[in-house]
Amino acid sequence: MAVHEVPVYTGLVKDIKLDTTKDAVVIENVSKVFKKSRPFWEWFRADKKRDERTIWAVDHVSLNVKRGEIVGILGANGSGKSTLIRMLSTLLIPDEGHISIFGYDVIKDERMVQRLINRVSVEASFFKRLSPMENLLYAARLYNMSGAEARANIKAILARLGIKPDRIHAPLENMSRGMQQKVAIARAFLTSPVVLLLDEPTTGLDPRSKLDVQKFVYELREQHDATILITTHDMDEADALCDRVAIIDQGKIMALGTTAELKQHVARLMNREKPVSMNEVFMHYTASHLITEEDIARYGSWEKAFEALEAQREEEDEE
Numbered sequence: 001m002a003v004h005e006v007p008v009y010t011g012l013v014k015d016i017k018l019d020t021t022k023d024a025v026v027i028e029n030v031s032k033v034f035k036k037s038r039p040f041w042e043w044f045r046a047d048k049k050r051d052e053r054t055i056w057a058v059d060h061v062s063l064n065v066k067r068g069e070i071v072g073i074l075g076a077n078g079s080g081k082s083t084l085i086r087m088l089s090t091l092l093i094p095d096e097g098h099i100s101i102f103g104y105d106v107i108k109d110e111r112m113v114q115r116l117i118n119r120v121s122v123e124a125s126f127f128k129r130l131s132p133m134e135n136l137l138y139a140a141r142l143y144n145m146s147g148a149e150a151r152a153n154i155k156a157i158l159a160r161l162g163i164k165p166d167r168i169h170a171p172l173e174n175m176s177r178g179m180q181q182k183v184a185i186a187r188a189f190l191t192s193p194v195v196l197l198l199d200e201p202t203t204g205l206d207p208r209s210k211l212d213v214q215k216f217v218y219e220l221r222e223q224h225d226a227t228i229l230i231t232t233h234d235m236d237e238a239d240a241l242c243d244r245v246a247i248i249d250q251g252k253i254m255a256l257g258t259t260a261e262l263k264q265h266v267a268r269l270m271n272r273e274k275p276v277s278m279n280e281v282f283m284h285y286t287a288s289h290l291i292t293e294e295d296i297a298r299y300g301s302w303e304k305a306f307e308a309l310e311a312q313r314e315e316e317d318e319e
């Protein structure tokens, strides 16, 4: 099998030979279960089976991502997006199934996977009293980047993300949350991601900053062949940026495809001539009952099936 070196632009992964014939990310039948203990007022109940509530945060998920692809993970709050991303980045261990990055297993080859992936999340840790430049120089040093190379890269990336030169040397603690988030994104870009995991990177950013980040993500893929998984609540963002999206609900993938495919499919179910919006696609796949073609035939239209099934659900909940 041919082994090619992936072109990357900083020191971190220069020495790693990747088998680029393999998919960048392979997720096979992966589950993660959390146990939540019941509230203390229920401790004395005789029914011991209810001692713990089991939450299938990720429930038998399979997904392959090709090298250079941008895949969006869309889901409501608590649907399992972050848990999935955390397993990909070796922060959590799957209870079932396998995950590999370019053939490297997240458990057996943890170190190698950590060199290949980079995760950006809102809870990024920084030295708040130091400036963006100082924080990023610190990160660059950890990755053995030379000072001169790092400074030039940091300036270029921060400028590209719309951070003004006068903010680069001011303490991070004086910056808004959105600005700090951009610095977290800059850090991930700086350290040469082969696979970049972006956990809600644009949540809380103003529209211009959102666009700055989206454009940069796109460029990163175009120019550096990065593979990108991005979780988002923003359907327009998913539509604009992602080659494919996976819609996840209660830990399960409910739909996977290009946004155009999913829009057409849902439009057909809803009996619309024009493709529906991504918001409507999302509502369809995350409704409390997934509406099937049989439901539509039975109730006459998607809307009627939706109303009837929601009413049925409310009745069940009241019982």
Ligand SMILES: Nc1ncnc2c1ncn2[C@@H]1O[C@H](COP(=O)(O)OP(=O)(O)OP(=O)(O)O)[C@@H](O)[C@H]1O
Residues within 6 Å of the ligand: 034, 035, 036, 055, 056, 057, 075, 076, 077, 078, 079, 080, 081, 082, 083, 084
């Ligand atoms: N460490 C944990 N211990 C117990 N339960 C957890 C833990 N982490 C996540 N969960 C639960 O697992 C489920 C999925 O959570 P997760 O954070 O992955 O969702 P999410 O889709 O990323 O949500 P959000 O959009 O709000 O960030 C939720 O029910 C959550 O309460």
